[in-house]
Amino acid sequence: DSGVTQTPKHLITATGQRVTLRCSPRSGDLSVYWYQQSLDQGLQFLIQYYNGEERAKGNILERFSAQQFPDLHSELNLSSLELGDSALYFCASSVGAGGTGSPLHFGNGTRLTVT
Amino acid sequence: AQSVAQPEDQVNVAEGNPLTVKCTYSVSGNPYLFWYVQYPNRGLQFLLKYITGDNLVKGSYGFEAEFNKSQTSFHLKKPSALVSDSALYFCAVRGPSGGSYIPTFGRGTSLIVHP
Numbered sequence: 001d002s003g004v005t006q007t008p009k010h011l012i013t014a015t016g017q018r019v020t021l022r023c024s025p026r027s028g029d030l031s032v033y034w035y036q037q038s039l040d041q042g043l044q045f046l047i048q049y050y051n052g053e054e055r056a057k058g059n060i061l062e063r064f065s066a067q068q069f070p071d072l073h074s075e076l077n078l079s080s081l082e083l084g085d086s087a088l089y090f091c092a093s094s095v096g097a098g099g100t101g102s103p104l105h106f107g108n109g110t111r112l113t114v115t
Numbered sequence: 116a117q118s119v120a121q122p123e124d125q126v127n128v129a130e131g132n133p134l135t136v137k138c139t140y141s142v143s144g145n146p147y148l149f150w151y152v153q154y155p156n157r158g159l160q161f162l163l164k165y166i167t168g169d170n171l172v173k174g175s176y177g178f179e180a181e182f183n184k185s186q187t188s189f190h191l192k193k194p195s196a197l198v199s200d201s202a203l204y205f206c207a208v209r210g211p212s213g214g215s216y217i218p219t220f221g222r223g224t225s226l227i228v229h230p
Contacts, residue, residue: 002158013207021160033217034167043159045203056217090158098216101147101209 003027006052006107014115018079021110025072031055031094032074033104034066038087049074050097081114090114100115117133117142117210121221128196133135136224138206145222147209149218150180156201159205162185165189196228 003026011019025032034046045058047051049068060066063081068074078085088111118138118141128134140146144213147166151159170182180191206221 002160005156007188035220042222045217045219048217073215089148092158101164101216102150103149103161103164104159104218105161108156108158 002105002107004091004093004105004107006089006110008110009018009108010113012110012115015081015083017081017113018077019081021089021091021112023074023076023080023093023107025074025091026105027094029093029095029105030066030072031097032061032072032078033092033094034074035041035090035092036087037090037109041087043090045074048098052107055097069080078112083114086112086114117146117208117219119206119208119219119221121204121206121224124222125227126165127227127229129156129200130198131195134191134193134196134226134228136204136206136226138189138191138221139210140187140189140206142208142210144211147216148180148182149179149207150174150189150191151207151211151220153201153205153223162191162204164174196226198228198230201217201226 005024030051033048035042046060048056062094066076086110090109094102148162150162153159165182173179201224207218209218
C-alpha cells in the first residue's frame with residue numbers, strides 16, 4: 001500500500017460532462033502530481049502542486065484544472081469531456097518538490113470512461 | 116528536454132533465468148533515475164533509484180539496475196526470474212528540466228516470465 005488514496009476508482013460519464021477526481025497524498029508528502037495513462041500516449045504528466053501552490057505544468061488541456069487544498073489533498077477537474085479523455089488518471093505524491101530525487105508514490109488510479 | 120526510451124515493448128524469459136529490461140535516457144545535468152513496476156489495475160510501485168555513487172543499485176524483490184553514464188543507460192536486472200515478476204516495468208528520469216524535476220517515464224516494457 002503506497003498510502004496514496006484516489007477516489008473514485010471508476011467513473012463512467014457522457015461527452016460534454018464534468019467530473020472531479022480526488023487524491024489524498026501519503027502522510028508527510030507535500031507534492032502531488034497528476035498523470036494520465038493511455039495505451040497510445042503512455043504516462044503523461046499533467047500538473048504538479050507543492051504545498052498548495054502550482055509548481056509545474058505539463059500537457060494539461062485548458063478544459064482540465066486542478067488544485068491542492070490546505071490539508072494537501074488535491075482535486076483534478078475535467079470538463080467538456082470528450083471520448084479521447086477516456087484514460088487512467090493517476091495521482092502520485094512525494095516528500096519534496098523534486099530536487100532531492102525522492103521517488104513518487106502512486107495511487108491506484110481512477111479509470112475514466114467517456115461514452 | 117529530457118526523455119526515456121525503453122526499446123522493447125515486451126520481454127519474455129523462462130522462470131529461473133536472468134532477466135534484463137533495457138532503458139536509455141537523455142537529460143541535461145546529472146539525472147535521478149528510477150524503475151517502477153505496475154501490476155494490473157494498480158498504480159506504479161517504486162522499485163529502485165540511482166542518485167549518485169555506486170553504479171549498481173539494489174532494490175526491492177531482488178531487482179538491481181546498472182547505471183552507465185557513457186551509454187546513458189539504466190538497465191533493470193534480476194539474476195533469477197519468477198513467474199510473479201510478470202508485470203509492466205517503467206523507467207523514469209528526473210532531471211533539472213526548466214528548473215523543475217518532473218519525472219519523465221518511458222512507455223513501459225511488459226515482462227512475461229514463463230513457468
